[in-house]
Amino acid sequence: MNKPRSFGRPLGDVAQRLLAGSFARQGFASAELVTRWAEIVGADIAAHAEPLKIQWPRSPEPEVREPGTLVLRVQGPAALETQHMAPVILERVNRYFGWQAVARIAIRQAPLTRRSRPRPAAPDPAACARVAESLPQVADEGLKSALARLGAAVKRT
Numbered sequence: 619m620n621k622p623r624s625f626g627r628p629l630g631d632v633a634q635r636l637l638a639g640s641f642a643r644q645g646f647a648s649a650e651l652v653t654r655w656a657e658i659v660g661a662d663i664a665a666h667a668e669p670l671k672i673q674w675p676r677s678p679e680p681e682v683r684e685p686g687t688l689v690l691r692v693q694g695p696a697a698l699e700t701q702h703m704a705p706v707i708l709e710r711v712n713r714y715f716g717w718q719a720v721a722r723i724a725i726r727q728a729p730l731t732r733r734s735r736p737r738p739a740a741p742d743p744a745a746c747a748r749v750a751e752s753l754p755q756v757a758d759e760g761l762k763s764a765l766a767r768l769g770a771a772v773k774r775t
Contacts, residue, residue, distance in 0.1 A: 651711070659707055660716045666696035667707075668730055672720065685721030697727050701767035751771070 651672075658662035667690045674686040688711060692700045700707070704723045712718050749769035756762040 641662075651714075656715075659710050663700070663703060663707060665674055667692045668702050670726060673724075685718050686768045687722045687724050688720045689726060691728050691730060692725050694727055694728055697725050700725060741774060745770035745773065 622626040640775055649671055651658065653689060659667075670691050674687040675684045677684055688707075690700065690707075700758075704732035707723060708720055709719050746763075746766040746769075750762055752769075753762055753765055756765065
């Protein structure tokens with residue numbers, strides 16, 4: 619009896635294999651430093667900086683691994699603050715990897731490559747009013763207004 623074939627694979631597994639070569643060329647042993655950057659260093663640092671690559675020093679003995687240099691792309695005026703935060707960034711990255719993977723940070727000032735998501739348009743006031751009329755049992759006007767905006771936005775999508 620033949621077993622049915624499974625054609626579906628998790629997208630993460632497929633993407634990991636496809637991107638592994640590209641990340642390896644940039645010095646990243648794993649893609650997690652890029653994909654989990656905000657979790658590793660925190661949202662405040664990740665909002666202004668992103669990892670470009672890790673430069674590993676050449677060593678005559680391949681089994682001896684010296685710490686590398688993490689190259690960060692940083693938005694213009696945030697570069698000075700990022701430079702002052704370098705010890706914190708190094709500590710968080712090395713703690714994530716569980717060993718001293720990075721010893722130094724190099725900063726490249728440039729616009730970040732990620733694009734911000736566009737904010738959705740405000741719901742139509744007439745739609746908000748119709749939803750608010752359907753909520754007579756809500757006494758608090760602030761809560762009623764917020765629920766009406768939420769309901770109108772949900773109906774729009």
